[in-house]
Structures are given as C-alpha cells and as structure tokens.
Amino acid sequence: MTPTFNHSMDMLIRKLDSIAQLSDEERRAIASLPVTGRLLGPDQDIVHEHDHPSQCCLLLDGWACRYQILSEGKRQIFSFHIPGDIPDLQSLHLKVMDHNVCTLTQATVAFIPHEAMLELTAAFPAIAATLWRDTLVDGAIFRQWMVGMGRRTACQAVAHLFCEMYVKLEAVGLARDHAYYLPLTQSELGDALGLSNVHVNRVLRELRTNEWITLHGGKLEIKKWRELTNLCGFDPTYLHLERHAA
Known part of the structure; x- marks a missing residue:
C-alpha cells in the first residue's frame, strides 16, 4: 500500500539532533531527501535477510525490530526501533542483509535511495559523521543487550x-x-x-x-x-x- 501523504523528515532530524548538533543548512538538506512512503501493517517484513537493498528505510511512525529466525523456528529480536530510526542504515555499505527488519505495529516508512544518502553524506561530512555516530550508538545498545541476556x-x-x-x-x-x-x-x-x-x-x-x-x-x-x-x-x-x- 502506497499512501499519498505529506512526508516529513522531522523525525529523522529530531533523532539526529538528539545525538549531535545539526546546522540549519544540514537540516534543510535532510528535509530535501527524496523518499517514497508506504503504510505497512503490523508483522510485515520491510527488508529480508539475504536481500541486496538499494534504499534505506526510515521509520516515520510506529515500531519495528531487527530479527533472525533460527533453524528450529525460534525468533531472536536484536533491537526495537521507533520513529526517526533507520534500522537498515548499514545497507549503505554492507551490500547483503544478514537479518530481517519488520514492523511490530502499523507503521509509516519512508524509503530513501542509497544514491541520495551517499550524495548527502558526501556533500555534508558532518551529517556523515552523525550517521556514523548513530551506528556506533547501535553497537553500544547491542552490548547492553548482551549484558542483559547474559548477566542480568x-x-x-x-x-x-x-x-x-x-x-x-x-x-x-x-x-x-x-x-x-x-x-x-x-x-x-x-x-x-x-x-x-x-x-x-x-x-x-x-x-x-x-x-x-x-x-x-x-x-x-x-x-x-x-x-x-x-x-x-x-x-x-x-x-x-x-x-x-x-
């Protein structure tokens, strides 16, 4: 389902503003990114393991998660995602997905072409650094989840x-x-x-x-x-x- 809606990159700007300081010019550049919006139902895969994505997904509304299904059918969720998150940002540089991303609720998702993201980060190194910081924070969250599962x-x-x-x-x-x-x-x-x-x-x-x-x-x-x-x-x-x- 592809709704007609006035997309807003406000949630992405809010998210990046929460971990760094964006300039007005950088905010305008993010707001001008070309996107295709989709309204998805709950429990719907956004991207699959082994896919070769050509776009990133930005969560505008709703919740999503990263997960894998084990051979015996059990599911392991790696992370929960909220509006402003780009759960598959790593697909910009890792060409094959090694896990799935799915909605947990009804969700509005904006798909951003990799080409546009790469042009943005080349033109604005500070945005590239902020997105890199976001992936490092992801790693820190993973470490906390490992501690939780292993020792708490x-x-x-x-x-x-x-x-x-x-x-x-x-x-x-x-x-x-x-x-x-x-x-x-x-x-x-x-x-x-x-x-x-x-x-x-x-x-x-x-x-x-x-x-x-x-x-x-x-x-x-x-x-x-x-x-x-x-x-x-x-x-x-x-x-x-x-x-x-x-």
Missing part, C-alpha cells in the same frame, strides 16, 4: 529495556513524565530478552506488585524511576544522547 536477572533485563525505551522516546519527544506507549507483546519481549512468555508474565507481575510500573492498554508508566534504574543498574551514558530523561 529476568526482572533486571525487562526493567533495563523499559528504561532504555523511555529515554530513547523522550529524546525525540514521544514520551514524558516517565510514561510512554509500549506496543510490545509478552512474546516480543521474550524474543528480545531470551525469556519464555511465562517468565515475562511473572516479571511483569513482580514489577506491578512492587508498584514500580503500571501497564494498561499499551501505556507503560514507570512509577518509581529512581528505584527501577537502581534495580537494573540503568545508566543512559551508552545512549550518548545530547539530552535524556532524569
């Missing part, structure tokens, strides 16, 4: 993810007062953290019982931010944001 308890891992997503959403204006829309199912949380649905359910019950969070109708509110960050050892330094929640 299930409760700590879920709490850490909730804190991480709040700080990322708050940085682009999509969360405030330690509350945000969380569209993830227990199965998706389990696929990201290596936990069973039963284990995720038990952890959520524990977080609610201790009045650290409330979760109703997809709205997550962290009631005790300081206590929750202390529980999981959350330190937002690895997100390398110019601004973040306190």
Whole structure:
C-alpha cells in the first residue's frame, strides 16, 4: 500500500539532533531527501535477510525490530526501533542483509535511495559523521543487550529495556513524565530478552506488585524511576544522547 501523504523528515532530524548538533543548512538538506512512503501493517517484513537493498528505510511512525529466525523456528529480536530510526542504515555499505527488519505495529516508512544518502553524506561530512555516530550508538545498545541476556536477572533485563525505551522516546519527544506507549507483546519481549512468555508474565507481575510500573492498554508508566534504574543498574551514558530523561 502506497499512501499519498505529506512526508516529513522531522523525525529523522529530531533523532539526529538528539545525538549531535545539526546546522540549519544540514537540516534543510535532510528535509530535501527524496523518499517514497508506504503504510505497512503490523508483522510485515520491510527488508529480508539475504536481500541486496538499494534504499534505506526510515521509520516515520510506529515500531519495528531487527530479527533472525533460527533453524528450529525460534525468533531472536536484536533491537526495537521507533520513529526517526533507520534500522537498515548499514545497507549503505554492507551490500547483503544478514537479518530481517519488520514492523511490530502499523507503521509509516519512508524509503530513501542509497544514491541520495551517499550524495548527502558526501556533500555534508558532518551529517556523515552523525550517521556514523548513530551506528556506533547501535553497537553500544547491542552490548547492553548482551549484558542483559547474559548477566542480568529476568526482572533486571525487562526493567533495563523499559528504561532504555523511555529515554530513547523522550529524546525525540514521544514520551514524558516517565510514561510512554509500549506496543510490545509478552512474546516480543521474550524474543528480545531470551525469556519464555511465562517468565515475562511473572516479571511483569513482580514489577506491578512492587508498584514500580503500571501497564494498561499499551501505556507503560514507570512509577518509581529512581528505584527501577537502581534495580537494573540503568545508566543512559551508552545512549550518548545530547539530552535524556532524569
């Protein structure tokens, strides 16, 4: 489905502004990128493993994830993505996709031709540096997820993810007062953290019982931010944001 809509690169500019300082000229250059927009339903692949993409996908609305399916059919989610993210930015320089990217909710996606991205980064080295910084932050997030799966308890891992997503959403204006829309199912949380649905359910019950969070109708509110960050050892330094929640 290809909707007619007035595309806005505002979310990408907000995202890049959250990790660097863009000039007005750089913002205008980003805003002028040629894009093709599509409205996708939930659980729809945007790009597949082994594809040879000729464009990058920018998430304008909705949530997405990177994932792989193992030989026995189990899914491992590597990362969650929110508006302003370009989940397959690495396809600019890695010609073959080694994982899948799919929507988790209904999503509006802008496809940017690689040629246009390469011309932008050649003309504006500071934008190239900012996009490189974004991929380095991705690596830092991966390291935190590895620590979570390997060394944190299930409760700590879920709490850490909730804190991480709040700080990322708050940085682009999509969360405030330690509350945000969380569209993830227990199965998706389990696929990201290596936990069973039963284990995720038990952890959520524990977080609610201790009045650290409330979760109703997809709205997550962290009631005790300081206590929750202390529980999981959350330190937002690895997100390398110019601004973040306190």
